[in-house]
Amino acid sequence: MQATQTAHGAAIIVNEQNRQFHLTNGRISYIIKADEQGTLLSLYFGKAVPDREDFGYLIELAHRPTSTCRIDGDLHYSLEHLRQEYPEYGTGDYRTPAIAVCQPNGSDMVDLTYDGYHVSQGKPKLEGLPATYVDNEDDAATLSIDLVDRLIGLSVTLNYTVFADKPAVARSVVIGNNGADALSVERAMSLSLDLPDSDYDMTEFTGAWSRERHPHTQHLHYGTQQIESLRNASGHFANPVAAFARPGASEDHGEVIGLAFEYSGNFDLHAEVDTYDVTRLQLGINERGFAWHLEPGETFQTPEALIAYSDEGYDGMSRAFHRLVLDNIVRGAWKRRERPILINNWEATYFDFDEDKLVDIARTAKQAGVELFVLDDGWFGARNNDTAGLGDWTPNPARLPQGLAGLSKRINDLGLKFGLWFEPEMVNKDSDLYRAHPDWAVHTPGRHMNHGRNEFLLNFANKDVVDNIYGQMSRLLDEANIAYIKWDMNRFVSEGYDVTRGAEHQGEAYHRYILGVYDLLERLLQRFPDLIIEGCASGGGRFDMGMLYYTPQIWCSDDTDAIERLKIQYGTSYFYPLSAMGAHVSVVPNHQANRITPIETRANVAMFGTFGYELDLNTLSEEEFGKVRSQIEFFKRYREIIHTGDFHRLVSPDGNEQAAWMVVSRDRKTAIVGDYRILLTPNSRYMRLHLRGLDENAQYRVSCTGASSIDGAAFTGAELMRIGMVSSDGSYGEMGDSEPLGKASDFSSRLFVLTAE
Structure with missing residues (x-):
């Protein structure tokens, strides 16, 4: 027997005589064996078990009629009935x-x-x-x-x-x-x-x-x-x-x-x-x-x-x-650093902006405590609408007379970082790039090219294409002080074909395209290691572990309605941490769902993500602007806990009157609970939230951003997890609300902060 053991507990135990492999770390076991025929068999995957010299008893053989058998004269050994690794x-x-x-x-x-x-x-x-x-x-x-x-x-x-x-x-x-x-x-x-x-x-x-x-x-x-x-x-x-x-x-x-x-x-x-x-x-x-x-x-x-x-x-x-x-x-400079709170101009202006208008939005955002201004679509080429300009990554002088360098300096002088939207993988037919290189668009020779959102894919399986886009992007990143990129991708492949390779390589086109995307991302990060790249694909159309290797956060969805975001972020959280979820407060009526929700609820949902705003703060009332300031102060105080703590889903938003979740710091001294009332039920039942992840022996003092009958009270972790935290007092109020209890309404919410004493 031969064993390899790492210093911290990951072991691969090899029994060479039995050709058996046991991967374990005290929490899981994965056991594999090559049998006498040389077939690699899967014996066990699950909770850790002690090692033994031979787990061969887990290989079950039986004669089954109609089976195709591998060994002459043996009616028991059939690959159809063996559990295999490959x-x-x-x-x-x-x-x-x-x-x-x-x-x-x-x-x-x-x-x-x-x-x-x-x-x-x-x-x-x-x-x-x-x-x-x-x-x-x-x-x-x-x-x-x-x-x-x-x-x-x-x-x-x-x-x-x-x-x-x-x-x-x-x-x-x-x-x-x-x-x-x-x-x-x-x-x-x-x-x-x-x-x-x-x-x-x-x-x-x-x-x-x-x-x-x-x-x-x-x-x-x-x-x-x-x-x-x-x-x-x-x-x-x-x-x-x-x-x-x-x-x-x-x-x-x-x-x-x-x-x-x-x-x-x-x-x-x-x-x-x-x-x-x-x-x-x-x-x-x-x-x-x-x-x-x-x-x-x-x-x-x-x-x-x-x-x-x-x-x-x-x-x-x-x-x-x-x-x-x-x-x-997640890698790089932003692996352990808290990412800046941003404001994005898209839903504030769409294509209707100039430099002064952008600076005005940024100036007000700075007063609220925002840390990063992001210029979205429309700053480049002939991009006056979504039919032109993609592929021409040169600032539009009519909108930005001093270019990106001039705008970024004005934004930086306000005390904000500057970020920029790109859609590097796309091209419009109405662009200088397409006119110079129509063969760079993904197409099958002789076939009609379908469009999506008036866009066509560039063939990222072609290194010349990737080199060109890298050159355009890196030039802009060199010329202007750009701290952040929003990387968008708004259409899927059709007429998939790589005109740079022969027929025997056409089955490689899709995968080579993705390799080209990864190559461009890697080259940019190697050249600009402090750059934050946020992934986006019409919102959440490319939200996966692969992209998180390059983009530590991904725009969770184009739908910014707080109630829909409860469902989206709840489902996303099964596999992806809060620090990966781009989440913003936007205007109401919401541009996707046409729903009106309180600004408190919009923030109380978005805070469980990489927080930001997607509106013009100049359009808010003085009261609303004060609330935004308070929201940003709250998030700055707790964002490290939100992004690195343990997240727990408490009540699903699917089909329930209430939704709830919480995050607990790794040392279990602080917890933040999001409590959301979706549609109010008249004369509703009593409700308690059974919290999780707390130290059962610790005493937690409760504070609430709204109004609550337990605000200021203290409970043990054991009480909060086993008995539950009372949440049916109907007091979903506003941040700093001094009104009496009993003011819950549709789409109201509140945050509880639990601090161990």
């Missing part, structure tokens, strides 16, 4: 394979057998791709298992990283061609895991523009339950994450397995249940439109997938992913 099609397993490779003779059959392993401390980088990392090698250990198909010279290396302090494993795959002929990889999952039963509820996070990432749950059934994207973006419609929970699991108890993809393009996440109740989970690049040409000696690296386990319900799963994002995905 299954292939064509050798007796009729479930969905993890890999398919087309060969010169036309066959896509692959027959992989075990060929060795390697263990290393730390976490290797993935070339050209986002991936988890560790600051110290002792914080993780990585297992690489080699599989081969010697007939065609195919090598497959499965990489597993276990973290010392998180119940999670990162997985990716490298596929190599060591043969004499070219191969075409036509399916390459990043993760495949066979579970021994199907008693799980699958929660997926689906929606559309302005209603992204709503949780939907169903119990697994026979066949395939799938979410996917073919838009070459993770998309508003189905996020590349899912939770698989034991029935009856709640926020704070029960077993939950979570999957997340660190990738921003087409994906396939599915659970396949066979009629023996075995569940196969797979996650990777969608095979539709994908085929990677491998010449002899070349390799293909899949994106990384994450799998986490919790025996503390959905809450425990969320904490695992939140900490992975905060510790192991």
